[in-house]
Amino acid sequence: MNTDPAPTDTAGRGAPLYRERLSPSLWTLLSAAVAAPMVSLVFVPLDATVALVAGLAVAVALVGSLVLASPVIEVRDGQLRVGRAHIPVGMLGDAIGVSGDDAREARGPGLSRSAWHLLRGGIDPVVRVRVVDERDPVDEWVFSTRTPDRVIAAIRRAQRA
Template sequence: MQLSTAPYEERLTAPRSWWVVSFLIGVSFALILLPFGTLPLLGGLVGGTAAAAVVASSYGSVRIRVVGGSLIAGEAKVPVTALGEAEVLEPEEARAWRTYKADTRAFLLLRAYIPRALKVEVTDPEDPTPYLYLSTREPERLAEAIKAAREAAAQGL
């Protein structure tokens, strides 16, 4: 049994600059602990860097997948049969849908470091969510995977 005709998986990893910032946070902790000696300084460097890296890693660990007839985006799992048209949003349009065009009922998977997005209409009348806004580096591929999975589900595959 094939799970999806156009499998898609993306991890919205944090940018490299966040890892540099994690190290700089460790340096800040080390400088704060400098008056207490070398051992606390090293502990601050290691502990501060590790804590900041864990935060950056967990924020960047969210995944978007199309598998088994469902779109899984972060904690949301929506059957592709409940989804309508997908609209690729370029940076300016994505910014507009994140701000003044946004509907408070929509599901937003935002990552500010990813400028493009995909807006997917939710067609299920039982679901009050009007659309899904998904930050993604490859909105065209994601839209194609959703379309292919929806067509496969309609054919009963």
């Protein structure tokens, strides 16, 4: 890892060039919310108010935890952060965004076993970024994103800074 101070962007120190939360799809959130009526049914014999409160509490807890636990993609202070992993943008090479059949290939048979990846179901586009550090056993990062062009542009801006 590089110990030099990370370059900053023109928006000010610490302001992200790009930030995206890979939140679950609407169908996943609705599926989690279906637990509320089931929990309510369990508590109906005790009291209708208790059942309603318990059902709502479970729904809010499930949906909230799904959203808050979602990984974040961020380019900030000369670093690319994907989930909990991060790498200086100076150690990154070419980045390409793929979608459709090319993305299916990148997520499946085309995924190198020496690649680091964070893939989310329901998010089709994928960004592939080559790692140019010879000491790093990972040769590329492959991760899902809804806006691959914006991620790639932010990485390039951070590399120029």
